[in-house]
Amino acid sequence: MRQQLGYDDIKAATERIAGHVRPVAVAPAEGPGATGLTGSTGITRSTGSTGSTEGAELWLALEYLQHTGSFKARGAQNFLRAHREAGTLPDAGVTIASGGNAGMACAWAALRQGVRATVFLPANAPQVKIARLRSYGADVRLVGTEYAEALAACEEFAATSGALASHAYDHPLIAAGAGTLLEEIHAQVPGLDTVLVAVGGGGLFAGVATAARQHGIRAVAVEPEGSRALHAALAAGRPVDVTVDSVAGDSLGARRATALAVDAARPEAGGTGALSVLVPDEAIVRARRELWEDRRILVEHGAATALAALLTDDGGPDDGSTGTTYGYRPADGEKVCVVLCGANTDPAAV
Template sequence: MQQRQLGYDDVKAAAARIAGRVRPVALAPGDRDGLWLALEYLQHTGSFKARGAQNFLQAHREAGTLPDSGVTIASGGNAGLACAWAARQQGVRATVFLPATAPRVKVERLRSYGADVRLVGAEYAEALAACEEFAAASGALASHAYDHPLIAAGAGTLLEEIHERIPDLDTVLVAVGGGGLFAGVAAAARQHGIRTVAVEPEHSRALHAALAAGRPVDVTVDSVAADSLGARRATALAVDPGHGDGIRSVLVPDEAIVQARRLLWDDRRIAVEHGAATALAALLPTEDTDHGYRPADGEKVCVVLCGANTDPATLLTAPEAQDTPAG
């Protein structure tokens, strides 16, 4: 299957393909009028990635292109979990490459799904290179954490479900690593006249840099959310919709991410990873007008809490004492 640009028809096809195979998104009101939280961390495997993995493998099953040697993927953790889970459902093996810095909780869960876990390098890019070598040598089907239309379209089904429940939604905020969730959500949101706000850590800004350059470019990665938002390069699928109407790209500092994650725990007993808290961090009050997103009066906003594969013990320690992965 050759990569191509993503359209709304891809999202609709994904929705039909994965119907009954993923959990419908749960929604909860936020702490002010017009604010909603999409609790996608309750999804199978603990993140939205289950949608794209299910769509990817099911499409290959239908096309007769799912090999006996199984599937392989490089991941910071969540995409690998989703791939291993979907592969087990399809009855094929999964070989998952992760940076050696991946959180232990994700590695242990991967092995619980029966995946062959291989830890390589300190950043996602190094794990990806090893995965590509393995796919070429073994004949395994190479999946991707975010850079594939089937993966992004599966992620976009999340917005379809949100729109069904909140038909008058104005804006959706999503955290961005490599841009697959953003690309899928933006494709569906544009169809419904909904603004998409892409939120990234200020020191892990692959999409923000790509939009400034007009093409994907490499960036350095140094963020508390790097284990899930640590892509050095955004997918081209995200750069194209990023230039369209109704799109905003904003940055947030690590301090706001840590604060948002702590607030979710203190106020709601929601334990999410830093990457999921990044979207909410954009709404925190700040005097720095260069960061975050400020909704207009009466604007109806939904924040996607996209993953919860985290060690809850880190919520009980000071932020400076937490182990911060590099990639």
């Protein structure tokens, strides 16, 4: 049976995890030149007029301050608490495959619930993420070099051990938990027009876009050009496999987007106004560096990807025929919020 996600799921998640996650802090990106957000950027991957955020009202959602350092704590709490309520948490505990952030969130939530967590990661996952996972008491298993390989090992483990299989992004409870973030942003920024969200597998986008649609807010999915699972799925009309080659691949490196995100973005599913855009790696690196240099905000490349949409010049199609759009150019007076979704990174690597 096809999994579905609706606004009722977001509301249920909001009630379920209330008091168990940190409410997001939202801050204005004030002043000309704040984090490089105004004026011409000089980074482009398509033809057309130069982009600018001049005249737009910009906000930053500081979700990297969340438990475990990323938004993933929301979905993990919702997933495990829902199973606890239903009496379906097995003695074998929970297992998940992850690029790092979802695994940390799952291990943290499992520790809060008093259950075991077995987490599968690619062997090239950042050491900072592996160390934090072990600090939460997780049994960490390193497999392969890509998320898909870790996922296959996780699925085999779940089948043989009886552990409850969670997922980094492809589950309605996970996506609904992520969607609670938009509810909090909406409450703090009245009149919000647009929210920019980095996309890997699409769980965050699915939840945020579902909640955003309810409030008449446009959700913009931002992906690295070398890791475009959702963009490719929308072009194909269904989830498809893609190759992954991006500086943000450790957290946005899913080969395939969840159907929940594809459904949330499709106009026929009620996703009118949602937009999928790409950004080059150099814009991601610049966004991350400028957040640190201008504000002493240290995020991972995956989180900086959302901001990179405003640092990529052209908001039009790359050649007029493929439908690929690079970057996002707000309209004059548009109220935009950029989600900074995670900060599990090596401080020495800025």
